[in-house]
Amino acid sequence: LTPDFRQYQMEEFYVLIRQLNFSYSDIYILPVWKRRWFLKKFMGDLEKERNKINQSAAKNIPSRNNSKRIFK
Numbered sequence: 001l002t003p004d005f006r007q008y009q010m011e012e013f014y015v016l017i018r019q020l021n022f023s024y025s026d027i028y029i030l031p032v033w034k035r036r037w038f039l040k041k042f043m044g045d046l047e048k049e050r051n052k053i054n055q056s057a058a059k060n061i062p063s064r065n066n067s068k069r070i071f072k
Contacts, residue, residue, distance in 0.1 A: 012039060
């Protein structure tokens, strides 16, 4: 395996351990396709949360067109 592949693999391990509370031994014995499935699912969940936050933030920003004019 190339050093670049090892780096990529260790980054996957890091995310699974840090964010999803997998153990190193659990990750190590997982087939690659399953490990990638968990990562893809996690990234999808993060994207959904980000979209919800952005939508709620957009609703809370007052529109300038709806503001009352003080000076006419």
